[in-house]
Amino acid sequence: MTNPLPIPVLGFAAWSGTGKTTLLSRVLPILRQAGLRCALLKHAHHSFDIDHPGKDSYELRKAGADQVLIASRWRWALMVESERERDPPLDEMLQRLDPAQADIVLVEGFKHERMPKIELHRPALGRPLLYPDDPDIIAIASDEPLETPLPRLDLNDPAAIAAFIVDFHHRHNAR
Structure with missing residues (x-):
């Protein structure tokens, strides 16, 4: 995906049941306190x-x-x-957002789309990592230690994950 917006897009990818929504609901208030206006795009796997x-x-x-x-x-x-016949493409949905009203777009789901992503992983669920098969994963948030060359975030520390997102936002804007 080529980001059609002038603001950064960061995905949260994980297997169902990993806690993406729970994590984002804990991270969003911290990002707001840090001064970031966040837009959220969520993928639904069913009619809603x-x-x-x-x-x-x-x-x-x-x-x-x-x-x-x-x-x-x-x-x-x-x-x-x-x-x-298929889910709408991510870039089409992103174009429906108003970038003047946000500093960053957080995407929950759309794990097979091309965008920078934080992978959420809970080894106890018995699911394999999406990384390294997904080259767009830039960090892994896990509730257990992992051996990975990527930045590893504590899934139970929303403040640390929010700090990573703020840094991602600043790096994008420094370009």
């Missing part, structure tokens, strides 16, 4: 709704609207119906 039956937006979408934009003074969300 952000609205529920009985809500106006849900009923209008189900009635046939191809796009539904919900807006309030606090937030807005755009839902677009899309029937595809």
Whole structure:
């Protein structure tokens, strides 16, 4: 993937059940305190709704609207119906973000796409490392010591992972 945005993109790749969402929910407040505005792009492996039956937006979408934009003074969300044979490409989804509203994009999932990534690994889950088969992995966050030439982050230390992300952001902007 060629990053279509003027801000850095950093992925979090792992097998399902490793704790990507949990980690990001702990890292995001630290990044915000550090002054970074973060956009998040999350891959879902299944059909999903952000609205529920009985809500106006849900009923209008189900009635046939191809796009539904919900807006309030606090937030807005755009839902677009899309029937595809495959998941949407990462670069297409990135182009839907507003880079003027963020300093960095964190991507949860999309592990097979080309972008710099932190791999999350829990040896107790019995899954193999994605590294070294994925050349885009730039660090590994694990809950146990690992032998790796890459930077190794403690999966249970969100402050250290946030510091790595801040450094990644600064390195990108120094180019």
